[in-house]
Amino acid sequence: MNEQAQDGPHVVVLGGGLGGVACAHRLGDEGVRVTLVDRNDxxxxxxxxxxxxxAQLPAEDIARPHRTIFREHPTVEVRTAEVAQIDADGLSLTLTDGTRITGSHLVVAAGARPEYFGVPGAAEHAFALYSVADAERLRLHVQSLVRTGAEPDADEGELDIVVVGGGPTGVEIAGALTELMAxxxxxxxxxxxxxxxxxxRGDALLGAFSDKSHEYxxxxxxxxxAEPRLGTGVSxxxxxxxxxxxxxxIRTRTVIWGGGESAASVVADVPGLPTGRGGRVDVLPDLTVEGHPHVYAVGDVANIPGKDGTILPQLGSVAQQSGAWAAANILRELHGDKAxxxxxxxxxxxxxxxxxxxxxxxxxxxxxxxxPVAFAAWLGVHAMLLSGAHSRTDAFLSWAWDYFDRDHAATVEWETRPERIAWGDESADVPHIVLDRGDPTVAARRD
Structure with missing residues (x-):
């Protein structure tokens, strides 16, 4: 089945993360026809x-259905499907059921996947933390270990956990787990x-930060x-x-992998999509792909050049801003202006x-x-990132301040339902979070 572009502009967006949603949202605001494709709904x-x-938040609180996000954007169609192939020359995506979606423009915002750097057993036995499903698998696993560790005959190291990677992901999960265990x-x-x-492997935590932040x-x-172990790699x-x-x-049943990421596998070996560091798509300053003025790549799937010629980091703010900028450049073209x-x-x-x-x-x-000052900065940035997906960011702000002020030791949520963010969304808008996608033997071991 081949779905050809209709008369007028039709932008096909691959990926419903921060970059893809920002792009589709901006175009939808202007009444441009958009088809957004993502494997999740x-x-x-x-x-x-x-x-x-x-267990500090339920998974559904940070997974908002695309249909809810774009409810007031009638020109944005959302397809929940797996993409089998990208055709940069044909400005199209081929889905696993054989359907081909063709547009006047193609925006690749497919995101990232864990990078294990060839470490034996890492992909099979470590828990990644790059998706809601990953987080829910890890929660269920640790919850099971907690129950086992509470038994009188439990092994002494049953609850010991190794976190790989001293960047923000590793530091945040290590801090939260240490508080939970205490x-x-x-x-x-x-x-x-x-x-x-x-x-x-490095000599400091939060390597991209200053020395003062490393020490803090x-x-x-x-x-x-927690026990930081620096200058050490996993073999x-x-x-x-x-x-x-x-x-x-170290004997452990739980290894959490925050050691790096690479581009989503769907962009590998695609004719017309040049890839560089991390398998990401190399883009020009205007976010288009060289030789393909109607193909854009944004967010974690792209190597985006900064003002000084270096590649911008894989951050949520980069993804969101680049997605919105790609949309703005498409609108400029449609209005006869230069990107x-x-x-x-x-x-x-x-x-x-x-x-x-x-x-x-x-x-x-x-x-x-x-x-508290740093938390206020954290809060402001994350509220901005949420603004395109939730209309009521005040609910997030209220919940987050309560979270920061609470005494964790007095409010252990592990055996009860975590406190929800009062988004006020309709109860029918519930995401479908699948935990067993991929290798069934890995999913069974992790559950």
């Missing part, structure tokens, strides 16, 4: 995945906290009970242990280290702030 807010994984032990749900080891993150995590991951390149190992080079407005970099600990570097000169 929801948009996921990745910055809060670690809270789903540690709270469970303090309320006598488990005999002792599980040991949380955070491993990174290391100090706060250590105070909370192999097994079902019951992780091995390091210095010859040592403009992408200009990224840097919001800063930030990470949550615990409920009462955050670090942020904001402003042109990367001014470093900590604690």
């Amino acid at each position: 929801y948009h996921q807010f990745q910055p809060l995945l670690y809270q789903v994984a540690t 709270a469970l032990a303090a309320t006598e749900r488990i005999p002792r906290p599980g040991r949380i080891t955070l491993v990174d 993150a290391h100090e706060r995590l250590t105070e909370q009970g 192999a991951v097994h079902a019951d242990r992780v091995e390091f390149d210095d010859g040592s190992s 403009k080079p992408f200009h990224y407005k840097d919001k800063g970099i930030m990470a949550m280290i615990g409920r009462n600990a955050a670090v942020a570097e904001v402003g042109r000169h990367r001014h470093q702030v900590e604690g």
